[in-house]
Amino acid sequence: xxxxxxxxxxxxxxxxxxxTVYAQNKETTKTLAQTLExxxxxxxxxxxxxxxxxxxxxxxxxxxxSKDNNLIAGAYNTIAANFDQxxxxxxxxxxxxxxxxxxxxxxxxxLKNWLNNNLGNIYCFDKKxxxxxxxxxxxxxxYSTKIKDSAQIVFTKLNLTWAYFDxxxxxxxxxxxxxxxxxxxxxxxxxxxxxxxxLNGMYQSFKNDTKKADYFFQKAIEKGIQGTEKSDLSxxxxxxxKFLLKNxxxxxxxxxxxxxxxxxxxxxxxxxxxxxxxxxxxxxIDEYKREIDKIETEYKTTQFFLLQEQSxxxxxxxxxxxxxxxxxxxxxxxxxxxxxxxxxxxxxIQSKVQENIINASINGQExxxxxxxxxxxDNISALLSSAGLHLYAYTxxxxxxxxxxIKTKAILEEAHDQVRDLxxxxxxxxxxxxxxxxALDDLCEKNSNSMLHxxxxxxxxxxxxxxxxxxxxxxxxxxxxxxxxxKHSQGTLAKLSIHENNAFLNINIIDNGKGFDTSKFDILEGxxxxxxxxxxxxxxxxxxxxxxxxxxxAIKIVVPITYQKKIIRxxxxxx
Numbered sequence: 001x002x003x004x005x006x007x008x009x010x011x012x013x014x015x016x017x018x019x020t021v022y023a024q025n026k027e028t029t030k031t032l033a034q035t036l037e038x039x040x041x042x043x044x045x046x047x048x049x050x051x052x053x054x055x056x057x058x059x060x061x062x063x064x065x066s067k068d069n070n071l072i073a074g075a076y077n078t079i080a081a082n083f084d085q086x087x088x089x090x091x092x093x094x095x096x097x098x099x100x101x102x103x104x105x106x107x108x109x110x111l112k113n114w115l116n117n118n119l120g121n122i123y124c125f126d127k128k129x130x131x132x133x134x135x136x137x138x139x140x141x142x143y144s145t146k147i148k149d150s151a152q153i154v155f156t157k158l159n160l161t162w163a164y165f166d167x168x169x170x171x172x173x174x175x176x177x178x179x180x181x182x183x184x185x186x187x188x189x190x191x192x193x194x195x196x197x198x199l200n201g202m203y204q205s206f207k208n209d210t211k212k213a214d215y216f217f218q219k220a221i222e223k224g225i226q227g228t229e230k231s232d233l234s235x236x237x238x239x240x241x242k243f244l245l246k247n248x249x250x251x252x253x254x255x256x257x258x259x260x261x262x263x264x265x266x267x268x269x270x271x272x273x274x275x276x277x278x279x280x281x282x283x284x285i286d287e288y289k290r291e292i293d294k295i296e297t298e299y300k301t302t303q304f305f306l307l308q309e310q311s312x313x314x315x316x317x318x319x320x321x322x323x324x325x326x327x328x329x330x331x332x333x334x335x336x337x338x339x340x341x342x343x344x345x346x347x348x349i350q351s352k353v354q355e356n357i358i359n360a361s362i363n364g365q366e367x368x369x370x371x372x373x374x375x376x377x378d379n380i381s382a383l384l385s386s387a388g389l390h391l392y393a394y395t396x397x398x399x400x401x402x403x404x405x406i407k408t409k410a411i412l413e414e415a416h417d418q419v420r421d422l423x424x425x426x427x428x429x430x431x432x433x434x435x436x437x438x439a440l441d442d443l444c445e446k447n448s449n450s451m452l453h454x455x456x457x458x459x460x461x462x463x464x465x466x467x468x469x470x471x472x473x474x475x476x477x478x479x480x481x482x483x484x485x486x487k488h489s490q491g492t493l494a495k496l497s498i499h500e501n502n503a504f505l506n507i508n509i510i511d512n513g514k515g516f517d518t519s520k521f522d523i524l525e526g527x528x529x530x531x532x533x534x535x536x537x538x539x540x541x542x543x544x545x546x547x548x549x550x551x552x553x554a555i556k557i558v559v560p561i562t563y564q565k566k567i568i569r570x571x572x573x574x575x
Contacts, residue, residue: 030062037063037074037075040056049086053082059078063075072102073111073115076098077111096115096119116139123136124166130163134160137163141156141160154188158188158196161199191229194224198232217239217243220232220236224236230266234263235260238257250397313331436466437461440478440496443482451492452491454496455494460500477535481532482494506557507557508557513552516549517547542558543557
């Protein structure tokens with residue numbers, strides 16, 4: 001105890017003597033973070049995204065050291081904006097959210113406005129989750145109104161108009177459009193002229209005023225050709241094509257659709273070139289490594305002080321062998337106990353890290369499933385539909401029904417069906433549309449055959465919906481367990497039952513198969529038990545498995561339910 005007091009006194013003296021140096025270092029770190037952040041923004045504006053990402057990563061490191069929430073939020077904002085420019089929307093979304101988390105701890109309403117607006121952009125234009133996008137646009141509008149930024153108010157209201165019009169809620173978007181028409185000339189930006197004319201064309205088309213609609217669409221295209229906003233120009237051609245098709249002008253509708261596809265292809269090629277120039281800086285891994293380094297440093301520091309205690313006590317034992325012999329033995333056992341505790345703590349940390357790695361791997365797989373399924377559904381399927389539209393326009397115009405045209409239609413339909421089926425295999429549409437319980441019922445039905453029957457029962461109403469991420473995790477956990485039964489059990493009957501109990505979901509899976517020795521989990525790698533356990537631990541649930549040779553297997557899972565969120569998460573715009 002005496003030696004421990006000396007160590008504590010020593011640490012206090014070191015801390016007091018170093019406080020001035022720490023304050024100076026903190027100010028230097030803050031200045032360096034600001035300089036790096038400024039350089040990163042300049043590089044991003046000039047289109048050097050790889051260099052900007054490197055600079056912004058260094059800026060983030062210095063900002064974290066300075067513990068300045070404003071600088072940390074700004075660094076995350078720049079990182080996200082770079083990924084946004086590179087069309088890496090998932091990464092941009094991740095860092096915008098991290099930036100907003102720190103920005104909300106500050107009084108920087110300008111930064112909050114940017115982050116919310118940009119998150120709104122990602123929700124609306126990438127994720128197609130318009131309700132969430134509109135929520136963040138409105139949050140952005142609150143901050144731009146608070147700071148009285150007229151240009152930003154116009155910009156955000158234009159985004160809101162576009163979002164509402166995209167989902168055919170023209171009456172809700174109309175007041176924002178009226179405001180933009182009134183104040184755009186005074187406070188608007190030249191880069192939004194194309195979008196503004198396109199939105200006016202869409203609104204007039206909704207009102208069935210074909211003359212005005214045609215005027216605004218043509219003006220949008222004219223301004224787009226003159227300017228640099230190729231993305232807005234492509235959308236203008238697309239919306240104009242829809243308007244012309246609505247008014248039976250198939251020839252011009254087809255021309256505009258072709259122009260839309262050409263410009264979209266050019267933009268896609270540009271995105272690919274931009275991505276090819278990036279060295280693949282994985283900032284998430286860097287952050288993860290910093291956390292591990294911090295844990296290891298803390299452990300080494302604790303070990304250092306323990307060794308100091310041992311050394312001092314050995315000297316005391318040598319000098320006062322007779323008097324302190326008993327105390328030396330007591331201290332020895334104490335120090336060994338402390339070391340054992342530290343080793344156990346390190347093992348716990350390593351176990352937690354391993355579990356996090358497993359969860360990160362599984363989350364990555366699920367994310368890739370969703371991305372690939374979304375890509376097949378939103379892009380490949382859309383292209384096939386577009387090809388079908390072209391073919392339909394051609395056959396309508398030429399009144400032909402040649403054998404080649406008929407076969408082409410059949411091939412397109414078959415390709416569309418195969419893409420749809422693959423998309424559903426990667427991410428079951430039944431799960432997304434109707435929820436966990438319909439999907440599990442269908443899963444049991446599909447896996448049942450004449451040799452093995454899966455019986456499904458649930459006391460929960462089929463239409464009950466939980467949080468989307470929660471439903472996906474539970475679905476794939478159960479899928480893995482059912483696959484284990486199919487592959488290994490050699491049983492004839494398996495039962496899946498589900499019920500709720502005080503905000504917990506109870507899942508029971510029983511089979512009459514050959515069973516196995518549960519004490520040999522470590523060698524049952526093919527069962528994926530460790531991954532299933534890690535995923536359930538991540539959900540703060542419990543996992544219990546009982547099995548004996550030739551006596552079947554019973555699995556019980558209890559997890560706290562994550563209900564659908566009613567409050568939507570944040571949004572942002574590039575600087």
